[in-house]
Amino acid sequence: MADVxxxxxxxxxLLDERLRRGEGLKAALAGIWGRVRSGDLGALPIVxxxxxxxxxxxxxxxxxxxxxxxxxxxxxxxxxxxxxxGVVCVLLVGQIDLSVGSVSGLSxxxxxxxxxxHGWPMPLAMAAALAAGAAIGFVYAQMVTRLGVxxxxxxxxxxxxxxxxxxxxLGDTGAINxxxxxxxxxxxxxAFLPEWLSYVLVVVAAGWLFATxxxxxxxxxxxxxxxxxxxxxxxxSVTVLLGLGFAVWYLNRARGVGWLFVSFVVLVLILNYALTxxxxxxxxxxxxxxxxxxxxxxxxxxxxxxxxxxxxxTFAALGGMIAAARLAAANQxxxxxxxxxxAIAAAVIGGxxxxxxxxxxxxxxxxxLVIQSISNGLTLLDLDSSFRFIITGLVLALxxxxxxxxxRSRVAHGRAA
Amino acid sequence: xxxxxxxxxxxxxRPILSLRGVSKNFGAVAAxxxxxxxVAAGEVVAIVGDxxxxxxxxxxxxxxVHRADTGTVTFADxxxxxASPADAxxxxxxxxxxxxxxxxxxxxxxxxxxxxEVRRGRLDEVxxxxxxxxxxxxxxxxxxxxxxxxxxxxxxxRQTVAIARSLLGDPKVIILDEPTAxxxxxxxxxxxxxxxxxxxRGLGVIMISHNMEDVRAVAxxxxxxxxxxxxxVFDADAPxxxxxxxxxxxxxxxxxxxxxxxxxxxxxxxxxxxx
Ligand SMILES: Nc1ncnc2c1ncn2[C@@H]1O[C@H](COP(=O)(O)OP(=O)(O)OP(=O)(O)O)[C@@H](O)[C@H]1O
Ligand SMILES: [Mg+2]
Numbered sequence: 001m002a003d004v005x006x007x008x009x010x011x012x013x014l015l016d017e018r019l020r021r022g023e024g025l026k027a028a029l030a031g032i033w034g035r036v037r038s039g040d041l042g043a044l045p046i047v048x049x050x051x052x053x054x055x056x057x058x059x060x061x062x063x064x065x066x067x068x069x070x071x072x073x074x075x076x077x078x079x080x081x082x083x084x085x086g087v088v089c090v091l092l093v094g095q096i097d098l099s100v101g102s103v104s105g106l107s108x109x110x111x112x113x114x115x116x117x118h119g120w121p122m123p124l125a126m127a128a129a130l131a132a133g134a135a136i137g138f139v140y141a142q143m144v145t146r147l148g149v150x151x152x153x154x155x156x157x158x159x160x161x162x163x164x165x166x167x168x169x170l171g172d173t174g175a176i177n178x179x180x181x182x183x184x185x186x187x188x189x190x191a192f193l194p195e196w197l198s199y200v201l202v203v204v205a206a207g208w209l210f211a212t213x214x215x216x217x218x219x220x221x222x223x224x225x226x227x228x229x230x231x232x233x234x235x236x237s238v239t240v241l242l243g244l245g246f247a248v249w250y251l252n253r254a255r256g257v258g259w260l261f262v263s264f265v266v267l268v269l270i271l272n273y274a275l276t277x278x279x280x281x282x283x284x285x286x287x288x289x290x291x292x293x294x295x296x297x298x299x300x301x302x303x304x305x306x307x308x309x310x311x312x313x314t315f316a317a318l319g320g321m322i323a324a325a326r327l328a329a330a331n332q333x334x335x336x337x338x339x340x341x342x343a344i345a346a347a348v349i350g351g352x353x354x355x356x357x358x359x360x361x362x363x364x365x366x367x368x369l370v371i372q373s374i375s376n377g378l379t380l381l382d383l384d385s386s387f388r389f390i391i392t393g394l395v396l397a398l399x400x401x402x403x404x405x406x407x408r409s410r411v412a413h414g415r416a417a
Numbered sequence: 418x419x420x421x422x423x424x425x426x427x428x429x430x431r432p433i434l435s436l437r438g439v440s441k442n443f444g445a446v447a448a449x450x451x452x453x454x455x456v457a458a459g460e461v462v463a464i465v466g467d468x469x470x471x472x473x474x475x476x477x478x479x480x481x482v483h484r485a486d487t488g489t490v491t492f493a494d495x496x497x498x499x500a501s502p503a504d505a506x507x508x509x510x511x512x513x514x515x516x517x518x519x520x521x522x523x524x525x526x527x528x529x530x531x532x533x534e535v536r537r538g539r540l541d542e543v544x545x546x547x548x549x550x551x552x553x554x555x556x557x558x559x560x561x562x563x564x565x566x567x568x569x570x571x572x573x574x575r576q577t578v579a580i581a582r583s584l585l586g587d588p589k590v591i592i593l594d595e596p597t598a599x600x601x602x603x604x605x606x607x608x609x610x611x612x613x614x615x616x617x618r619g620l621g622v623i624m625i626s627h628n629m630e631d632v633r634a635v636a637x638x639x640x641x642x643x644x645x646x647x648x649x650v651f652d653a654d655a656p657x658x659x660x661x662x663x664x665x666x667x668x669x670x671x672x673x674x675x676x677x678x679x680x681x682x683x684x685x686x687x688x689x690x691x692x
Binding site: 012013014216219220223224225273277278279282283285286288289290292293294295296297298299300357358 | 480482501502503506512514518519520521522523527531532533534536539540543544546547550562563564
């Protein structure tokens with residue numbers, strides 16, 4: 001009799017007797033620990049990595065963790081972070097775009113030329129550069145889906161060609177200054193949230209996290225499914241509230257939180273929503289996991305590839321503009337050098353699998369924080385770019401090795417590769 | 418051709434799906450040559466044949482994965498072209514593929530609803546989860562949780578997921594390519610029951626199987642393919658030897674020889690015991 005009542009009370013999705021049941025904080029923590037042990041590491045390695053990097057640099061130079069430097073670090077991370085968002089999308093479908101750097105450089109040059117030399121209004125100049133980025137992505141997608149060119153080769157060709165066009169656009173001088181009083185430069189360099197607004201945003205974020213979590217839990221319970229306990233949801237929101245609150249308070253001791261960085265985070269949240277809550281996002285993961293199965297499920301695989309390449313190049317174009325605005329100039333080295341690899345490395349370090357089908361928008365955010373921390377720390381130590389290249393390269397190798405090892409562990413534990 | 422056409426019977430009513438003269442070549446390999454097939458609503462047609470006979474190729478032509486080189490497909494009295502899987506879904510042809518065609522990185526719910534997610538603005542995960550449990554329960558699926566990636570399911574559990582997926586979206590014809598190959602005893606029985614229920618609901622079912630017992634248990638007619646060609650259509654109660662002969666091509670074949678040997682050795686053993 002007792003079992004019957006227990007079975008009736010158990011949620012619909014926890015009826016199988018092989019399932020270990022448990023609710024509340026303790027069970028949640030145990031679940032996380034089990035996932036980590038089976039190689040489903042999530043964001044854990046990268047958070048640990050950040051802690052290590054920050055500790056090392058702080059012990060070498062006490063300026064590193066100062067408010068002023070962290071404000072700077074966040075502002076600097078936005079442009080490559082935005083480019084990395086696009087790279088995440090392309091990696092999710094198991095493709096790659098090696099030309100994001102030169103597309104961003106081209107977009108910077110295009111914005112500067114049309115705005116400064118031809119006197120277009122800023123929004124028009126930006127829209128034109130974004131459209132050019134989208135067009136480039138569209139061409140890549142056609143080459144990959146219709147002609148069967150590997151994306152590796154198509155975008156490698158693009159890398160060179162667009163670098164050439166960038167240099168040609170910039171002309172003999174090789175650089176175009178963007179006036180300081182233009183809206184874009186102001187936004188990228190000088191626009192910070194008022195202190196009160198930054199705290200309001202933190203409260204809104206924590207409240208929103210709780211509200212959505214609670215709403216979902218209520219719907220699930222009403223439908224007879226298991227749901228997160230309210231304690232857990234409260235604990236999560238309070239953690240976020242305190243964590244973000246502290247970060248914002250610390251940043252506010254210097255210039256505060258830049259609108260640029262907030263915009264980057266908003267883009268991350270939007271992309272995360274699109275990838276996890278829309279049919280498009282579902283099909284992106286499906287194509288990355290098994291393109292043939294996705295096709296047989298009636299998904300238009302070609303359209304998914306096209307959307308992803310277009311998105312990637314458009315994000316690259318946006319990132320390029322931001323980079324130019326940070327410098328108040330578009331020059332020959334905008335988007336050159338390590339931008340390309342940093343964007344790809346950020347996506348991978350953040351936990352996007354190179355094999356397709358695994359990753360998230362937050363990978364770009366976490367990954368770029370790691371890369372920018374290294375770059376910033378080494379600059380503070382007065383080490384030149386040679387060291388920066390070496391160390392970023394090593395971190396990338398470490399991240400990819402971790403990805404491979406975790407993947408093997410997941411396979412051994414029967415989780416998705 | 419020694420096709421035993423005598424046993425062939427006509428479909429009971431007008432066919433909902435019918436193929437005429439379908440051919441498909443892969444380079445030099447003629448996988449299908451001039452194949453005809455009829456399936457009526459409320460009928461289970463089994464397709465049997467040796468390995469490589471072209472059964473799966475026929476399935477893929479019907480589900481829009483491959484395009485036929487020649488031939489016509491008629492669906493509900495209309496000649497149609499099934500150029501893509503989306504076309505097949507739109508017509509109401511659902512398929513369980515032999516290789517299952519699941520996305521290993523997605524969980525059970527995501528796989529079940531792939532390509533036809535329930536939306537209310539954004540994806541409605543809760544509704545999809547409940548529907549998933551209903552579907553899986555209907556198949557007596559032994560899947561502990563639907564929120565794990567398909568990669569962590571056993572072969573039979575995956576097959577159940579693939580079958581469950583074909584039931585979504587109100588199909589008119591269901592094609593099952595070796596649906597019971599990896600299933601346990603209870604699940605096989607459940608799938609056979611399901612096939613009968615689908616028939617009773619008026620769906621046309623095409624089932625491919627190497628297991629003659631399963632075929633006899635549910636099929637109304639058995640169509641034999643041999644080396645990519647039709648080789649007779651049998652009533653379900655035709656003798657197994659006859660069907661096997663049509664599959665393999667001669668009455669003196671490996672299967673009948675083996676059956677004879679076993680019979681003889683059993684008789685020898687019995688004689689010894691009697692002595
Ligand atoms: N994509 C392909 N490319 C080339 N040849 C193929 C392809 N698919 C099938 N074939 C060939 O077509 C023939 C029929 O294959 P098919 O898969 O239809 O056999 P089957 O009857 O399903 O066999 P089984 O019982 O082993 O599943 C085989 O000779 C096979 O080699
Ligand atoms: Mg087959």
